[in-house]
Amino acid sequence: MVVAEHDRSNRLEPYLVGFVNFWVYENEVYPFHKGNILFGGQNGQGKSVSMQSIIPLLLDGNTHPSRIDPFGSGKRKIGDYLRTNDELDKGRIAYLYLTYKKVKTGETITTGIGLRAIDESKNDFWGFVIKGKEIEKDFSLTKSNGYNADGLEEFVPISKDDLKNQLEEMKCGKFVSTQRDYADEVNKQVFQFDNISLLKELTKLLIQIRSPKLSKEMKPDVLYDALKNSLEELPSSEFSMISNTIKDIDDHNRKLEKTKISLDLSSSLLGDYLGYQKTMLGNAANRYLEALQEHHRMVMKKDSAEKKLITQKAKLKGVVERLTDIDIELQTSKSS
Numbered sequence: 001m002v003v004a005e006h007d008r009s010n011r012l013e014p015y016l017v018g019f020v021n022f023w024v025y026e027n028e029v030y031p032f033h034k035g036n037i038l039f040g041g042q043n044g045q046g047k048s049v050s051m052q053s054i055i056p057l058l059l060d061g062n063t064h065p066s067r068i069d070p071f072g073s074g075k076r077k078i079g080d081y082l083r084t085n086d087e088l089d090k091g092r093i094a095y096l097y098l099t100y101k102k103v104k105t106g107e108t109i110t111t112g113i114g115l116r117a118i119d120e121s122k123n124d125f126w127g128f129v130i131k132g133k134e135i136e137k138d139f140s141l142t143k144s145n146g147y148n149a150d151g152l153e154e155f156v157p158i159s160k161d162d163l164k165n166q167l168e169e170m171k172c173g174k175f176v177s178t179q180r181d182y183a184d185e186v187n188k189q190v191f192q193f194d195n196i197s198l199l200k201e202l203t204k205l206l207i208q209i210r211s212p213k214l215s216k217e218m219k220p221d222v223l224y225d226a227l228k229n230s231l232e233e234l235p236s237s238e239f240s241m242i243s244n245t246i247k248d249i250d251d252h253n254r255k256l257e258k259t260k261i262s263l264d265l266s267s268s269l270l271g272d273y274l275g276y277q278k279t280m281l282g283n284a285a286n287r288y289l290e291a292l293q294e295h296h297r298m299v300m301k302k303d304s305a306e307k308k309l310i311t312q313k314a315k316l317k318g319v320v321e322r323l324t325d326i327d328i329e330l331q332t333s334k335s336s
Contacts, residue, residue, distance in 0.1 A: 012190060015101035015108065017054050020141050021157045022094035022115075023081040027142060049081070056203035058098040061113050061127050061182035067207065082117040092117045093157040095141045099134060100190060108134055110173075111186050114160060126160050127182030129189050130173035139166060
């Protein structure tokens with residue numbers, strides 16, 4: 001899996017986080033400092049709840065109890081933060097949002113979710129992503145609800161439809177109705193992973209890291225378990241494919257080993273054959289040179305014999321001519 005490359009000099013950093021009518025928050029905004037935020041306070045004051053409402057809830061919108069409870073017990077539900085005086089407040093609307101800002105250009109992206117209490121086991125969910133506009137500066141997630149007995153103006157969260165219509169009018173963002181669509185949109189606009197499964201792995205890792213056990217026992221084996229548990233399980237189809245690939249690699253390695261052995265034997269045999277061929281060629285060359293020298297000697301001997309033959313023929317001719325003269329002389333002597 002490949003992660004898209006980004007210009008780190010103009011990266012997105014968390015800029016501020018806001019809670020509207022959520023849990024004990026009426027309408028609170030907390031700024032980040034260079035992408036960092038610190039919640040301080042005594043135990044039981046809500047630091048963990050505040051953090052889990054940012055990470056991982058605002059990263060993927062998953063409201064499953066196991067994601068809401070920082071201790072991993074699954075006892076807490078998202079509806080528990082939509083109660084009033086420990087009683088279910090049907091119809092109560094809450095918003096959570098996280099604004100990111102590019103460190104160089106100052107461009108902003110805000111991701112957020114809306115929740116409405118329906119009953120003890122069900123809550124309505126919607127999400128939104130806004131580009132270039134800031135909540136409470138360019139528009140608001142609340143509207144006036146008149147004045148109370150003390151003459152102070154009261155505000156209530158806007159409805160799901162009001163938010164949707166407002167985004168359509170401003171043409172600055174996208175409204176979604178499901179958690180999956182929200183996670184896809186956050187990934188597309190903020191993280192830009194090539195595969196949404198990488199965002200799931202990231203949130204799972206962050207959940208493991210936030211574990212109280214990990215913060216108290218920062219040991220290698222505990223950290224190893226956290227990293228291992230954050231990895232997504234391989235589907236059986238992919239596992240089978242990997243298994244087959246490993247088997248193919250092993251088969252190829254065995255064939256390669258056999259080929260190497262055969263190559264070594266062939267190389268050794270080739271070396272012996274080349275040595276034999278060199279010896280045979282050397283012997284043949286020697287015999288050829290010897291034959292060539294013998295041929296040269298025989299040619300010279302033939303030439304010498306031919307010269308002697310010519311000399312002997314000349315001498316024989318002279319002798320014959322002398323005998324002829326003597327015979328003539330004898331005949332002449334007899335006649336006289």
